[in-house]
Amino acid sequence: MNLLRSLVTQAVTLVFVLLSVLLMVAVVLGATGVSDKILLAYVNEELRAVRQSLSQRIKDPVELEKALEQVRLELEKSYGLDRPWYERIPSLILRVLTLDLGYSRTITSFDGSRKVADIIMERLPYSLLLVTTAVVISAVAGINF
Incomplete structure (x- = not known):
């Protein structure tokens, strides 16, 4: 509880x-x-x-x-x-x-969309994977040293 x-x-x-x-x-x-x-x-x-x-x-x-x-x-x-x-x-x-942030003028998503929400959602899993990996590595390093 x-x-x-x-x-x-x-x-x-x-x-x-x-x-x-x-x-x-x-x-x-x-x-x-x-x-x-x-x-x-x-x-x-x-x-x-x-x-x-x-x-x-x-x-x-x-x-x-x-x-x-x-x-x-x-x-x-x-x-x-x-x-x-x-x-x-x-x-x-x-x-x-x-995430109604309009349209990007330069960056596109991998499928060609210029919507900022599409670009963010497309890159979010990679960002979460990167952060999770960094936290796990720092936790393991912090425990062992």
Whole structure:
């Protein structure tokens, strides 16, 4: 019974620490404006790609700028930049916990997927094997020496 109580206590503590760390990281990134800078960089990068594709179809510069402004507003809304940072914290924490981290720009999974969740889940077994092996080796070395 003591073992079960200890495991439950440790599990609750682990969840509490995880949520606390996620909250602190979200607050630091939001309050300092770093998250806004990162998201604005994503918006600007996507806007450059849209500009290149639209410039081939829309020849009038004024019309092109109006279309780009509309796309920019839609992108800012989709990234939540139309809301203050503290209103975005719950959705940020939920996305991190569910591994909804978007798409990678450079790394792909072995089957070619660019979803960050797929990349993490694909490499997780190897990471666990590496950590487990290291713990076993250090435990054996610690007992024998």
